[in-house]
């Protein structure tokens with residue numbers, strides 16, 4: 001791995017304006033996140049502990065706290081060139097519709113068939129698996145974006161892929177399954193009767209509509225029980241934030257090029273990967289004592305891990321097979337209401353983002369209700385043309401709110417948000433909004449307590 005020391009991020013852009021390296025924010029964090037722990041021994045996980053589940057190079061990236069820049073392999077860069085650099089667009093029509101003096105920009109990651117930023121990490125993970133001679137991968141998918149992205153990546157590198165898809169999403173989005181199968185992946189609704197953990201959950205809750213935490217348990221179990229197979233994850237992990245740093249590196253370079261400075265940087269947060277990636281080089285500035293934007297993470301009111309969760313060691317899945325991570329969490333058994341933003345239904349938050357939030361580097365987290373998110377999504381679609389994913393529309397909601405504040409105060413702030421994907425597979429949600437049947441279920445304190453009860457009590461640790 002290359003270790004480079006300069007803080008001038010432009011150094012790491014190729015002539016094609018695509019980064020040559022990923023940026024590892026962990027190398028610069030003043031307080032590193034608490035180590036992920038082996039659930040059996042409660043000792044920090046080592047590369048050797050992670051290797052049975054993850055590809056070796058990815059296990060190394062997961063634990064890397066020293067290399068600030070990690071070379072992007074040429075094959076991965078070549079794949080990126082099919083859809084990157086992604087555009088940084090000034091939302092002039094939205095500014096006009098709002099009558100705001102603010103300038104609004106969005107970094108658009110939906111410009112590929114999978115329709116989201118998830119392809120940025122999928123292709124890297126598939127590449128490292130291929131390099132290691134791995135022939136099978138397993139994963140979970142919620143709304144289907146990650147499963148689709150990884151199907152494309154595995155199709156490209158000719159790797160067999162088994163996807164466990166959260167059952168309610170599989171039912172809502174049959175076309176997602178069709179796309180994944182087109183790229184040769186196998187898709188199983190979760191919980192399923194194909195794994196021990198799936199069977200156990202079905203025995204207790206036969207009607208379970210599933211959750212990301214459950215699907216993860218199924219995918220990990222299958223990876224461990226299959227020859228030459230590894231598990232890959234589309235968010236939350238450090239390696240995923242690392243790969244997604246290309247979003248921030250490109251955004252920063254584009255802003256520099258047009259002489260703009262972001263005052264506010266907004267991203268939706270499910271597991272935290274797009275926001276972590278978008279923020280990363282700006283966080284580096286902040287940690288180096290330079291000026292930096294006000295960072296805002298936006299999450300659904302139905303799954304409020306940052307705004308109402310606990311900062312504690314917790315399992316990353318329902319079956320408790322994954323390492324313990326210290327993060328903002330609602331408890332691994334928390335099953336959010338059937339919100340239409342499947343990509344934001346995870347019970348926890350990336351340990352990196354959680355630590356940055358705990359330390360006040362990530363300035364603010366806000367939760368927003370589903371109907372107000374779709375109101376923002378539809379305004380954006382009408383004036384800017386792009387049909388946004390419901391997840392991305394959480395960021396649009398807050399960008400609009402901030403732009404409206406500027407209208408009141410007359411401030412000419414520059415607002416940048418991550419438009420993580422498109423919403424073509426979310427038309428059931430748009431239909432529900434359009435015909436007035438969409439609801440906003442916000443968990444009560446009792447609902448949250450029920451989830452917190454799943455957080456383990458660890459002697460001497462918490």
Ligand SMILES: *Cc1c(COP(=O)(O)O)cnc(C)c1O
Pocket residue numbers: 115116117118145146234235236268269270271272273274275343344389391392420421422
């Ligand atoms: C998965 C997804 C998200 C949320 O995931 P993060 O890891 O928090 O980025 C946001 N937007 C879209 C379109 C997604 O597919």
